[in-house]
Amino acid sequence: MIRSMYSGVSGMKGFQTKLDVIGNNIANVNTVGFKAGRVMFSDILSQTVTGVTASVDGESGGINAKQIGLGVSVSAIDTIHTPGSAMTTNVPTDMRIDGDGFFAVAPGGDVENVYLTRAGNFTMDGNRQLVTAEGYFVLDSGGGVIQLDDTVTAFTIAKDGTIIAVNEDGTSEATDFQIGVVKVTNPSGLEKIGGNMYRVTPNALPEGEEIEFLAANDPELGTGAIISGQLEMSNVDLTSEFTEMIVAQRGFQANSRIITTSDEVLQEVVNLKR
Numbered sequence: 152m153i154r155s156m157y158s159g160v161s162g163m164k165g166f167q168t169k170l171d172v173i174g175n176n177i178a179n180v181n182t183v184g185f186k187a188g189r190v191m192f193s194d195i196l197s198q199t200v201t202g203v204t205a206s207v208d209g210e211s212g213g214i215n216a217k218q219i220g221l222g223v224s225v226s227a228i229d230t231i232h233t234p235g236s237a238m239t240t241n242v243p244t245d246m247r248i249d250g251d252g253f254f255a256v257a258p259g260g261d262v263e264n265v266y267l268t269r270a271g272n273f274t275m276d277g278n279r280q281l282v283t284a285e286g287y288f289v290l291d292s293g294g295g296v297i298q299l300d301d302t303v304t305a306f307t308i309a310k311d312g313t314i315i316a317v318n319e320d321g322t323s324e325a326t327d328f329q330i331g332v333v334k335v336t337n338p339s340g341l342e343k344i345g346g347n348m349y350r351v352t353p354n355a356l357p358e359g360e361e362i363e364f365l366a367a368n369d370p371e372l373g374t375g376a377i378i379s380g381q382l383e384m385s386n387v388d389l390t391s392e393f394t395e396m397i398v399a400q401r402g403f404q405a406n407s408r409i410i411t412t413s414d415e416v417l418q419e420v421v422n423l424k425r
Contacts, residue, residue: 161222162406184270185385193226246271250375252332270347312367
C-alpha cells in the first residue's frame with residue numbers, strides 16, 4: 152500500500168515535468184530557431200522480494216525472481232535538433248542554415264566566450280557591424296567580427312557565407328568576410344541559455360577539442376548552406392505536442408487515482424481497530 156502511494160507520487164512528478172516541457176514547446180511554436188524538447192522516463196530500481204533459484208538438470212526447475220517496481224523517474228530531457236521550416240522575409244541580414252551547423256556569436260567579439268544559435272535574425276548596427284538582436288557580434292569563418300566599409304551601400308550573402316558588397320560606384324566585389332558556421336559532434340549536449348542561444352559543454356565536443364569556425368556549404372566539412380532572406384522557424388509540431396499533452400494529462404490523472412486508492416485502503420486498515 153505504501154509502495155503504491157510513493158509510486159503514484161513519482162508518476163505525478165514525472166508527468167508534471169513532461170507537461171512543463173510540452174508547455175515550453177507550445178509557447179515557443181513561433182520562436183525563430185527554437186528546438187523542441189522531449190521527456191524520457193525510466194523505472195526506478197525494483198525491490199526484490201525473492202531472488203532467482205537456478206534449475207538443476209533432472210531434479211528441479213528454476214524459479215524467477217519476484218520484484219516490485221518502486222515508481223518512475225525522468226531519465227532524460229532531450230533537445231530535438233531537427234530542422235525547422237523556412238520563413239521567407241527577403242531581408243538580406245536574415246539568414247538560415249540549410250543543413251548542419253550553428254551561427255557563432257559573441258557578446259564582446261571574444262572567441263573565448265562564444266555562443267551558438269540557429270536564429271539568424273541579424274541586423275547591421277551603426278558601425279556597420281553584423282550583430283544579433285541582443286547586440287552580440289556575429290563571427291566570421293576566422294572567428295572575427297564582421298564590419299563592412301563605409302563605401303558599401305548594399306550587400307548580398309552567398310551560400311558559402313561570403314558577403315558580396317555593392318560599392319558607391321555601383322561595382323560589386325566579394326569582401327574578406329565569410330559568415331562562420333560551427334559544427335558540434337553532439338548537438339543535444341549543448342546547454343540552452345536563453346535568447347535562442349546555446350553554450351558549448353564538455354559533452355558537445357570530443358575531449359580536448361575546441362570550437363572550430365568553418366565555412367558554410369562545404370560538403371567535405373558537412374556544413375549547411377546559408378540562405379539569405381529566410382529564417383528557420385521552430386521545429387515544434389503542434390499536433391504531436393497536443394497529443395502528448397493528452398497522454399501526460401491522463402497519466403497524471405491515473406497516478407493521482409493510485410494515491411487515492413492507496414489512501415482508501417489505508418483508511419480501511421485503520422478502521423479494523425474499531
